[in-house]
Amino acid sequence: MRLLLIEDSPRLRELVGETIRDAGWRLDAVGSAAEAEAAMEGEEYDLILLDLGLPDGDGLDLVRGLRRRRRMTPVLVITARGAVDERIAGLDAGADDYLTKPFNNGELLARARALLRRAPLAVAPVLEAGALRFDLATLEVSCAGAAIALTPRERAVLEILMRDLGRVTAKRVLEAKLSGFDEEMSTNAVELLLSRIRKKLAAHPTGTAIETVRGVGYMLREVPG
Incomplete structure (x- = not known):
C-alpha cells in the first residue's frame, strides 16, 4: 500500500512520515497543494493524510476536487482546526475522518488502518x-x-x-x-x-x-x- 502525506510543516512531515514508514507502509510526502496534485497524477494512493492549512490553498479544495473527479481515495484530515463546525465542514467536503493536532501516533495509525479496511480498494483487502x-x-x-x-x-x-x-x-x-x-x-x-x-x-x-x-x-x- 502507498500513502500520500500532504503537510506544509517540514518537521511534522518528517515525524509523521517516520511513523507511517515504521508501520510498514510506503509513503510519499509533499508540502503543498500543487505538489499533491502532481503526485496524484502519477500514482494511485490507498490513503491520503491531509493538512488543511497549505501555503497555496485550502486542503478541503483538494478533497472537493478529488470527489468531483469521482476519485474515492480515503482522506484522513490532520489539522489544528478542531472546532465542531470545522470538522463538519471537512466531512461534508468529502473527507472520511478527522484527527486534530496534536495527536497520538497510535491513534493516527489506528485511524489509518480503519480507513484502509473500509476503502474501496482496486483489489480485495x-x-x-x-x-x-x-x-x-x-x-x-x-x-x-x-x-x-x-x-x-x-x-x-x-x-x-x-x-x-x-x-x-x-x-x-x-x-x-x-x-x-x-x-x-x-x-x-x-x-x-x-x-x-x-x-x-x-x-x-x-x-x-x-x-x-x-x-x-x-x-x-x-x-x-
Missing part, C-alpha cells in the same frame, strides 16, 4: 496466493495461520508481486514503486530483497514461487502441492 495471505490493512503476512516476518520493503515487494499474481512484473516497475521522491531503488537492491523474500517464504508451505524472467522482471506464481 486481503491478497491471497496459494496458502500465502497478505492482509493489506494490518500488513500481516501469513501462511496457514503462521506469521511470516518481513521488513517493510520486503512486504512492499511481495504486495506488488501478489497484485500481479501470474503476470510478470518488470524490474523498472519494482524500482519505481519502491522509490520515494527523494531516494532511488537500484536493480541490485531489488534483487537482494527478492532473494531474502524467497528464503523466508521457502520456510513455509506457501504453494508459491517467485520466478526470474531474464531481461524482463519477476513473477509470483502458484505451484502444485
Whole structure:
C-alpha cells in the first residue's frame, strides 16, 4: 500500500512520515497543494493524510476536487482546526475522518488502518496466493495461520508481486514503486530483497514461487502441492 502525506510543516512531515514508514507502509510526502496534485497524477494512493492549512490553498479544495473527479481515495484530515463546525465542514467536503493536532501516533495509525479496511480498494483487502495471505490493512503476512516476518520493503515487494499474481512484473516497475521522491531503488537492491523474500517464504508451505524472467522482471506464481 502507498500513502500520500500532504503537510506544509517540514518537521511534522518528517515525524509523521517516520511513523507511517515504521508501520510498514510506503509513503510519499509533499508540502503543498500543487505538489499533491502532481503526485496524484502519477500514482494511485490507498490513503491520503491531509493538512488543511497549505501555503497555496485550502486542503478541503483538494478533497472537493478529488470527489468531483469521482476519485474515492480515503482522506484522513490532520489539522489544528478542531472546532465542531470545522470538522463538519471537512466531512461534508468529502473527507472520511478527522484527527486534530496534536495527536497520538497510535491513534493516527489506528485511524489509518480503519480507513484502509473500509476503502474501496482496486483489489480485495486481503491478497491471497496459494496458502500465502497478505492482509493489506494490518500488513500481516501469513501462511496457514503462521506469521511470516518481513521488513517493510520486503512486504512492499511481495504486495506488488501478489497484485500481479501470474503476470510478470518488470524490474523498472519494482524500482519505481519502491522509490520515494527523494531516494532511488537500484536493480541490485531489488534483487537482494527478492532473494531474502524467497528464503523466508521457502520456510513455509506457501504453494508459491517467485520466478526470474531474464531481461524482463519477476513473477509470483502458484505451484502444485
